[in-house]
Amino acid sequence: MLSNRLRTILVTALAPMIWGSTYLATTELLPPGRPLLAAVVRALPAGLVLVALTRRLPQGIWWWRALVLGALNIGAFFALLFVAAYRLPGGIAATVGSLQPLIVAGLAWGLLGQRVSLRTALAGISGVAGVSLLVLRANARLDAVGIAAAAGGAVVMASGIVLSKRWTSPAPVLATTGWQLVAGGLLLLPIALLVEGPPPATLSLANVVGYGYLGILGCAVAYALWFRGIRLLPPTDVTFLGLLSPVVATALGWLVLGQELTASQAVGALVVLASLVAAQLRTDRSAAPGPSSPSNASEGAPAPSSNGSSRTAST
Numbered sequence: 566m567l568s569n570r571l572r573t574i575l576v577t578a579l580a581p582m583i584w585g586s587t588y589l590a591t592t593e594l595l596p597p598g599r600p601l602l603a604a605v606v607r608a609l610p611a612g613l614v615l616v617a618l619t620r621r622l623p624q625g626i627w628w629w630r631a632l633v634l635g636a637l638n639i640g641a642f643f644a645l646l647f648v649a650a651y652r653l654p655g656g657i658a659a660t661v662g663s664l665q666p667l668i669v670a671g672l673a674w675g676l677l678g679q680r681v682s683l684r685t686a687l688a689g690i691s692g693v694a695g696v697s698l699l700v701l702r703a704n705a706r707l708d709a710v711g712i713a714a715a716a717g718g719a720v721v722m723a724s725g726i727v728l729s730k731r732w733t734s735p736a737p738v739l740a741t742t743g744w745q746l747v748a749g750g751l752l753l754l755p756i757a758l759l760v761e762g763p764p765p766a767t768l769s770l771a772n773v774v775g776y777g778y779l780g781i782l783g784c785a786v787a788y789a790l791w792f793r794g795i796r797l798l799p800p801t802d803v804t805f806l807g808l809l810s811p812v813v814a815t816a817l818g819w820l821v822l823g824q825e826l827t828a829s830q831a832v833g834a835l836v837v838l839a840s841l842v843a844a845q846l847r848t849d850r851s852a853a854p855g856p857s858s859p860s861n862a863s864e865g866a867p868a869p870s871s872n873g874s875s876r877t878a879s880t
Contacts, residue, residue, distance in 0.1 A: 570798070574845055577794025578806045580787040585813025587783055589821060594775025596765055600650065601757035604643040605750055606776045611785035612746025621740035630732050631744035637725030638788075639749020644756055645718035652711030656700040659811045661715035663696035664689075666844070668723035669804040676727050677800070684843060685801055691840035692808050698833025700811050726804055729795045738796065742789045805844040808837050 595603055616622070623631045649658040667689040673679040734741040768776075794803045812834050818824040 573794060573797045574802065574806070577790055577798065577803060578809055580791040580794070581807045581809040582813050583782050583787040585810040586817055587779065588814050589817045590775050590778050590783070594771045594778070596768075596772055599761055599765075600647045601644070601753060601761050602764055603776070603779060604647070605753045605757045607750075607779045607784045608639050608643070608746045608753065609750025611780045612743045612748075612750055615739050615743030615785060615789075616747060619737060619740040619743060621736050621743075623736075623744055627734060627736070627744075630734075631741070632748045634725055634729055634732070634741075635745035635748025636752055637721045637728065638745055640752030641721045642718050642725070643749070643753055645714045645721065648714035649711050649718060652708045653706075653715060656697075656702050657707065658711070658715045659700045660693065660697045661712060662719050663693045663808060663811070664716070665719040665723050665807060666692055666801065666804045668719055669726055670801050672723055672727040673730075673800050676731055679799060679801070681801075684846070688805065688840040688844040691836055691843070692805065695833045695836030695838075695840060696808065696811050698829050699815055699837060700830075700833075723804065726795060726800045729792060730800045733796055738793045739789055742785070742792050745792075746784055746788065802845055805841050808841055812837055 591600070591603060646658075649661075653661075667686070670679075670681045670685050670689060674681050765772075791803070794806070815824075815826070815830060815834065819826040
């Protein structure tokens with residue numbers, strides 16, 4: 566029988582695996598040249614549905630915390646991803662993004678007091694090397710703005726992961742997921758209108774299916790699983806799972822689109838998977854939740870329940 570920790574890791578891993586199908590769904594089903602529109606349609610409707618289903622709004626400091634987390638995890642991350650995707654080949658953007666586990670490890674050490682082990686550092690370096698083999702091409706061109714955007718995307722999402730752990734909400738995971746999706750979607754909406762203009766007047770059935778897939782599975786389901794994993798696992802364990810996205814994207818390109826899969830890509834995938842497994846092989850003491858923070862009681866919030874919430878840390 567699987568341990569609770571391993572089961573949580575496997576369930577959380579479904580989120581980046583779903584995100585790995587985003588490229589395929591976008592290129593095959595969505596209107597071309599509208600990535601920001603796709604980001605808004607992914608986030609905002611899904612967030613509104615989750616808020617309506619849970620009937621839970623933020624209270625007290627969670628209004629601004631939800632806004633900050635939504636900006637980091639959704640709004641700013643998607644916007645920077647858009648800039649990087651347009652100014653860089655996908656291989657370079659993915660390679661820069663693979664630095665995220667190392668950034669999370671550093672932030673977790675500074676904000677959460679979690680020690681960065683040698684195993685974690687080596688796994689992070691191996692992950693970058695594996696992603697490079699998997700997606701990087703020799704003729705890839707560099708662009709300073711694109712590199713800065715890709716690095717900024719890795720930093721803001723890493724910050725969102727660590728702050729999501731530090732600020733564990735007393736509300737259910739679906740509610741906090743909804744808050745962040747709404748906040749991020751509202752932040753992206755004016756940017757999408759300014760950069761891309763109004764939405765297309767008509768949508769094909771394929772467009773509707775694509776937007777529905779990205780909104781329901783790519784946002785509502787995937788981010789709920791992701792934020793649940795952040796509550797139950799150390800942030801470094803969670804962020805290494807994100808390396809599954811380029812692996813899944815490459816596999817789908819080979820299986821569905823008939824793209825060539827080279828020997829170096831296969832080696833890169835194996836290196837990524839090995840680094841991911843190595844990062845999870847640690848003692849359970851780093852994953853054990855601490856006691857509830859006294860600041861939780863002072864804010865009038867209920868104590869964490871059996872749904873897996875860990876302690877809430879004060880700012």
